[in-house]
Amino acid sequence: MTVSSFPLAQLTAFVLAVLLAYRFAKTRRHAPFPPGPQGWPIIGNVLDIPTEYQWKTFAKWGEKWGDIMSVNVLGQRMVIINSARVAVELLDRKSSIYSDRPHMVMIGEIVGWTRIVSLHNYGPRFRETRRLLSQMLGSRDKVAWLAPLLEAEEHRFLLHVLKDPDSLVAQVRKAAGAIILMLAYGYEVKDGEDPYVAIVEKAMSEVSAAATPAAFLVDFFPILRYFPPWLPGGGWKKNIPEYTKDLDAMCDIPYQFVKQHMAVGSFIPNFTSRLLEDNLSAEREQLVKDAASSFYAGGSDTTVSTITGFFLAMMCYPDVQKRAQAEIDTVIGSDRLPVLADRGRLPYLHALCLELLRWNPVAPLAIPHVLAQDDVYAGYYLPKGTTVMANVWKLLHEPETYANPFNFDPSRFISSGKRTAEQDPRSYAYGFGRRICPGMYLADATVFLAVAMSLAVFDIRKPVIDGVEVHPNMEFTSGVISHPPPFKCSIVPRSAKAEALVISTEMKA
Template sequence: MLTITNVTWLYLCLAGIGVYLVKQVFTENNPAPYPPGPLGLPLVGNVQDIPHVKPWLTFAEWGKKYGPISHVNVLGQHIFVLNSLKTTMEMLDKKSTVYSDRPVVPMSGELMGYKHTLGYLRYGERLRLYRKNFHRIIGSRAALAVYNPIEEIETHRFLKCVLAKPDQLQGHIRHTAGAIILRISYGYEVKEENDPFVFLAERALDQFSRFSITGDFMVDFLPCLAKVPEWFPGAGFKRIARECRETLEEMAAAPYKFAKDQMAAGIALKSFTLDLLDGRTLSAEEDHIVKWSAVSLYGGGADTSVSAIYSFFLAMTLFPDVQKKAQAEIDAVVGPDRLPSFADRASLPYTEALAKEVLRWNVVVASADHSTTEDDIHNGYYIPKGSLIIPNIWFMLNDPQTYANPSEFNPERFFAKDGKEPETDPRTMCFGFGRRICPGQHLADASIWISTAMSLAVFDISKVVENGVEITPEVDHSSGFISHPKPFKCSIKPRSDKALGLVQQDVKHC
């Protein structure tokens, strides 16, 4: 995290002076003013204003004070925070050719190695090829339907694990997410416990969540620090980056090699990687694109759905009336003799709305940085080329002007009622914007829905009672790039003997 030592302050001051002098000599008059924002310090700008703990809360306060676009400047890097869905869509969707780049991030992108993954790719041909791969194979519900049996089977296995060890809920969710994404990405079937690829993904994603927030390390503002040797005082970030890079490279290489070995042996299962490799002779560049497309799917899907599904169990613990309404709908449509499947989805509108509310109430990715490829003037404000654009997705999903009582978990907000239109579908913003929208959004949406429907069909989820006292979980989320609910306790029990029997049925194989 950002620690300002004497050495760092020296670098900071020297860089600030350099930036200031260059600006005095070369800067021309801007064609329009910058948006308002916190007043920075001489030379170093707003370096002390950048939040590092739950930044979305500080950004939201800026929105209240300065309006839909706030501006700060850190050592010459212009940063614009967007707190309005309307403004965000006008900029990132309608002007996507200008706002679809990614910034060069020295720590997580360059030093940790994430520059090869989809989320960090600069706007250009390689990004187009990655997205083409995703769109062809999992770019729609229809394309994804071939993998529905895998989702259903692994979620049934999840129910059995929860029944056996309900106190290990978070671990079961993570294991199931890993099983689904590894099977779809590489055709790899995970082991029951201590699977090496699941463990590898957990390690990589934990490192990414803790160390990838732009600005948490001074090297993000002073790229020259990247050249400092690892042993130099104050350069502990270099060791962290090296360890993260080694984990990421192993996560990209090991399952990719497995998939290729299975193909060579003629026993490969259908997967994202198989579909991209089968019957093709690849150049080194094409092989690189397939390898890093696959690990982008693997990494992107192995943690985001974990956060959302864990939040579903938290919401059901806190809002029992919602749980009962969804269970009543499932009982009426599906009945007690089988588990819900994707074939039931269209017939379960309240359960669908509940899954939407999970995505709104629990903001998995609070913001996703964009960068500009050219100068722009928006609503009279100057946005220079190379600026960092931060849409505050958390606030958009908690904006009281968009969502009534946003802290309340209320699926009914997505139905027309008393002459009022349904509130905005959170999927229009929680997966990002423009040409950087998450290409795995349909996979994440499917995983959350099937976990919600199956879990509600067979389990009653409630508060734990300890020593005669009911324990109410705290709603608190971590500050990482992917935000997770604070660990909590809940009671998970079969709803009936029939429900118990459904969980205990043998699980089919794909």
């Protein structure tokens, strides 16, 4: 009997039977998925995942489902790691297969943020971009060569805060931007509102909001990108032109600044100029441009969050502030500001910087990894294409690792008597495996200098309004990058000598 003469109903039943048998056999071949909450048919756990503070929900789920768990989001398997041990075993030790990035239709394909190294797919372009960045930032010794620049910018930061303490957050952003724009492009940030800083900050705020897990259905149903915006649910498209324009501005405008100044020989040597000294192909030039953009995108917003969080912590934990200041006074004295080379002689200050990273991690869920091939771990099946998220917030608040994890206590990182220092949070806060932050040493040095110099000259207190001390909100924001909430802060010179020390930096400049 030919296929054409075979009854259609019987043919259909036969095909379905074969497909079901194949699916059953495939399922039988593999171990089960990691456990997790029971989802709904078709949509899975979409309704279970909150739109804010997902890391807290995932941590709570982990109490029931364990250190490695999974959810189903519209057919896409997502694994959540709530344990440092599991994160290291998978993302570090198996980094060769756990280093890809999710297929992000909205911010990746449509807006174009995959040109930034942190969102590159794992492959030759990613590795070459990392190599270029590593030439300037790849070790503590390399960053130590940048100490004069970092210290000069933090000096300026102190002066700006002294003149206008109410603009603290703006000054933190400006100082972080000034360091990276100088290193990446040889650009000197202007007094007042700088146009380049404004360009980059706008683009970064947009991607932080747009990259939130499950923020856009188009990431799960790519066909939605072709639907007209006037259809119900199409409102997400209205921001695409602005997002794309702002990303292009962030990448193109500082890059053209370098090229224009190189053409007339009036540039400050920098990351981009060094790579443009040779004649480059169009493809290579695009890679250099994107690498320079990655410089800023990868570090500015995270550093801003940590340093702003420092000021919030100091006014809420005055005993910590006093102990750190006493150490500075004893080791450094009051005749100069701390410098990067002093860090080894300031153990409590070093511990304070570590506690800032642990207390409220700036990237609570990091950026998701994607599995490049099937894997089996602890008896669980993890198929190729699985999104894997390390709950960094949970790792840094694990009571078995950190005693009283919700207390702000820098001394946890100092060995004394029978007490052993707790786990260095940098092991988790900067990411894992081949996706670890390429600018981690720069960020580490920048935070230390901002903290050390600020404590050397300022007292940071809760504000008093109408005779009443104001207690700030301590709930950091949600999003890919978590920031302190808006707060008011009293920042005053510790003494006339401290004030003169800050002002002396203006005279030297």
